[in-house]
Amino acid sequence: MDIQETIQSLREELNLHNHNYYVLDDPTISDYDFDVKLKELQDLETKHPEFFDEHSPTQRVGGTVTKNFNTVTHKNRMYSLDNSYSKEDVLDWEKRIQKILGDVPLEYTCELKYDGASISMTYEHGKLKRAVTRGDGFQGDEVTNNIKTIRSVPLHLKGDFPDNFEIRGEIVLPLEGFAKMNQELIEIGETPYSNPRNTASGSLKLQDSAEVAKRPLDCLLYTLIGNDVKFTTHFESLEKARNFGFKVPKEAKLVKSIDEVFEFIEYWNIHRHDLPYETDGVVVKVNNLHLQEELGYTAKAPRWAIAYKFKAEQVSTKLNLISYQVGRTGAITPVANLAPVQLAGTIVKRASLHNADQIEKLDIRVGDKVFVEKGGEIIPKIIGVDFTTRSLDLLPTVYITNCPECQTELIRKEGEAQHYCPNFYGCPPQIIGRIQHYISRKAMDIEGLGGETVALLFNNNLVQNYADLYDLTVEQVIPLERMAQKSAENLVNGIEKSKEVPFERVLFALGIRYVGETVAKKLAKHYQNIDNLSNASLMDLILVDEIGERIAQSVVEFFENSENQIIIQRLKDYGVQLETKTVFNPDATDKLIGKTFVVSGVFVKFNRDDLKKAIEDNGGKVGSSISAKTDFVIAGDNMGPAKLEKATKLNVSIISEDDFIAMLG
Ligand code: AMP
Numbered sequence: 001m002d003i004q005e006t007i008q009s010l011r012e013e014l015n016l017h018n019h020n021y022y023v024l025d026d027p028t029i030s031d032y033d034f035d036v037k038l039k040e041l042q043d044l045e046t047k048h049p050e051f052f053d054e055h056s057p058t059q060r061v062g063g064t065v066t067k068n069f070n071t072v073t074h075k076n077r078m079y080s081l082d083n084s085y086s087k088e089d090v091l092d093w094e095k096r097i098q099k100i101l102g103d104v105p106l107e108y109t110c111e112l113k114y115d116g117a118s119i120s121m122t123y124e125h126g127k128l129k130r131a132v133t134r135g136d137g138f139q140g141d142e143v144t145n146n147i148k149t150i151r152s153v154p155l156h157l158k159g160d161f162p163d164n165f166e167i168r169g170e171i172v173l174p175l176e177g178f179a180k181m182n183q184e185l186i187e188i189g190e191t192p193y194s195n196p197r198n199t200a201s202g203s204l205k206l207q208d209s210a211e212v213a214k215r216p217l218d219c220l221l222y223t224l225i226g227n228d229v230k231f232t233t234h235f236e237s238l239e240k241a242r243n244f245g246f247k248v249p250k251e252a253k254l255v256k257s258i259d260e261v262f263e264f265i266e267y268w269n270i271h272r273h274d275l276p277y278e279t280d281g282v283v284v285k286v287n288n289l290h291l292q293e294e295l296g297y298t299a300k301a302p303r304w305a306i307a308y309k310f311k312a313e314q315v316s317t318k319l320n321l322i323s324y325q326v327g328r329t330g331a332i333t334p335v336a337n338l339a340p341v342q343l344a345g346t347i348v349k350r351a352s353l354h355n356a357d358q359i360e361k362l363d364i365r366v367g368d369k370v371f372v373e374k375g376g377e378i379i380p381k382i383i384g385v386d387f388t389t390r391s392l393d394l395l396p397t398v399y400i401t402n403c404p405e406c407q408t409e410l411i412r413k414e415g416e417a418q419h420y421c422p423n424f425y426g427c428p429p430q431i432i433g434r435i436q437h438y439i440s441r442k443a444m445d446i447e448g449l450g451g452e453t454v455a456l457l458f459n460n461n462l463v464q465n466y467a468d469l470y471d472l473t474v475e476q477v478i479p480l481e482r483m484a485q486k487s488a489e490n491l492v493n494g495i496e497k498s499k500e501v502p503f504e505r506v507l508f509a510l511g512i513r514y515v516g517e518t519v520a521k522k523l524a525k526h527y528q529n530i531d532n533l534s535n536a537s538l539m540d541l542i543l544v545d546e547i548g549e550r551i552a553q554s555v556v557e558f559f560e561n562s563e564n565q566i567i568i569q570r571l572k573d574y575g576v577q578l579e580t581k582t583v584f585n586p587d588a589t590d591k592l593i594g595k596t597f598v599v600s601g602v603f604v605k606f607n608r609d610d611l612k613k614a615i616e617d618n619g620g621k622v623g624s625s626i627s628a629k630t631d632f633v634i635a636g637d638n639m640g641p642a643k644l645e646k647a648t649k650l651n652v653s654i655i656s657e658d659d660f661i662a663m664l665g
């Protein structure tokens with residue numbers, strides 16, 4: 001096999017595995033084997049940029065930055081749906097359509113109403129061409145680069161797909177992935193997202209597609225529109241779409257009467273909670289496409305479809321107690337402890353009350369009957385108090401003034417909703433939480449040491465901070481609960497091994513408030529070592545790309561603290577990586593400072609990544625699309641005509657790779 005064939009066959013193989021995993025939910029190889037193959041393809045593509053393909057599975061990781069999304073007019077308007085809330089509403093709807101159509105037998109397709117953000121995608125010759133948000137229904141934003149990163153969106157189709165068609169669906173954030181994202185935010189002291197739907201729709205408009213790639217989004221399809229399509233019913237179109245490689249939920253059902261529609265609704269009203277993503281109703285559609293056409297549209301919605309909205313599930317129960325949790329960053333979260341009650345298939349005992357304002361807003365008192373709802377979040381929320389049953393002797397809730405764990409007086413910063421325990425170094429859950437964060441998978445990833453052991457170590461006075469970990473000996477650890485010679489050795493070895501973890505992850509592990517993984521990477525790259533970073537002034541920090549005042553302030557405070565200074569000196573002495581190991585680049589200059597380049601097409605002397613690196617190494621900036629701010633377009637073979645036209649229109653100089661080399665002298 002020659003190189004091109006190898007690349008092609010790897011791409012096909014990886015596409016198939018992606019489809020098995022993300023669409024069919026039935027992987028046939030291990031994640032590890034998948035990664036090995038992907039890496040192999042990446043390497044070949046880097047070595048052979050002449051075979052670049054924007055639809056290659058390697059492009060799923062994203063990396064393009066879009067400052068302004070293009071507005072695109074929808075070829076077919078994206079209508080809304082009429083809503084119904086009862087059986088009667090649905091029966092009325094059937095009567096209305098029967099009146100228009102006369103006495104014809106009607107079949108319906110019942111689908112779930114997926115709760116996310118709608119998307120319209122165009123495929124040409126079996127490849128994803130464009131993806132556009134719904135916008136106002138007439139025009140939306142082009143978000144193709146972001147959509148491409150969603151693994152269940154096929155970049156290449158299979159089967160006998162039409163040459164040109166539009167397909168619509170919903171971008172959703174499955175509950176499990178959503179919970180994980182929030183867990184990570186909570187870990188760095190950030191506010192969690194409020195619900196999966198808003199997070200999904202917000203994701204579509206992120207500027208950096210690499211950020212979108214990290215989110216566990218999914219795409220569920222429900223409409224296929226095209227001129228040369230070979231089907232006459234909606235249900236058939238769904239099956240076809242599934243055969244082309246799209247994720248069309250199997251729950252969709254063809255039914256032959258309105259009674260069967262009700263059965264579908266009743267079944268899913270209960271079982272929707274077993275689905276991995278959120279739904280807020282059922283969509284009933286007239287199945288025959290000719291009849292759909294005959295029915296047409298009102299000013300707002302199709303006449304041939306109706307959405308039945310599920311009622312939000314609600315129960316009332318008694319509030320027994322309000323307790324307060326202290327997080328790693330000292331943030332206090334009030335928790336409602338409820339009389340256990342069944343809600344949407346689970347037993348609920350606790351609900352978050354968020355903060356003092358929320359408690360005041362609800363005027364919630366211990367002893368109250370409260371309404372609990374399972375909304376977007378996994379944790380149920382309290383939506384109100386049943387004032388009709390409140391007894392007169394209930395006292396207003398007084399928010400705690402002191403930390404429940406260490407009794408220190410709480411503080412609340414101007415403009416912040418949360419109260420904090422400022423006893424950073426003496427408050428047990430904060431100390432333990434910080435060490436737990438330090439050893440966690442994305443931070444130092446210490447093998448042989450888990451969160452519970454950290455608590456044990458602290459409670460046995462063996463560690464007070466993460467630097468103390470490096471002094472631990474096997475003898476000290478063995479007497480602890482559930483420890484033995486072997487596990488104690490593993491623990492100490494795991495800690496020793498963490499000295500090889502690169503600086504950017506160490507920086508994340510330190511647990512500086514608001515410094516998450518991405519920010520840690522940026523800071524590590526910019527400052528190269530901990531001394532530079534700790535000497536940086538507020539102003540210095542703010543000038544770093546994408547570092548805002550809040551982060552800068554938090555970094556400065558962290559390094560000003562003398563206990564932190566001691567801990568960091570100790571980490572240094574133990575040999576923990578506190579600087580970036582850089583490869584010295586003798587070719588770096590500042591010849592391109594102030595110049596923005598856009599790279600387009602295929603090159604002979606560089607691959608695209610090396611070319612971009614060469615621009616940045618010499619002080620230039622790489623833009624993702626041509627705009628008035630672009631100084632040069634470096635054009636290789638096969639530069640698209642649209643780009644050429646845009647560059648010419650904006651008077652941007654178009655240069656060859658040789659011109660570029662000449663620029664660097
Ligand atoms: P609404 O936003 O309430 O007007 O409802 C219309 C929206 O429902 C569409 O824009 C879709 O994004 C969404 N939707 C979710 N699931 C479906 C489905 N199975 N069929 C059609 N639309 C759906």
Ligand code: ZN
Pocket residue numbers: 326403404405406407408421422423427428
């Ligand atoms: Zn405290």
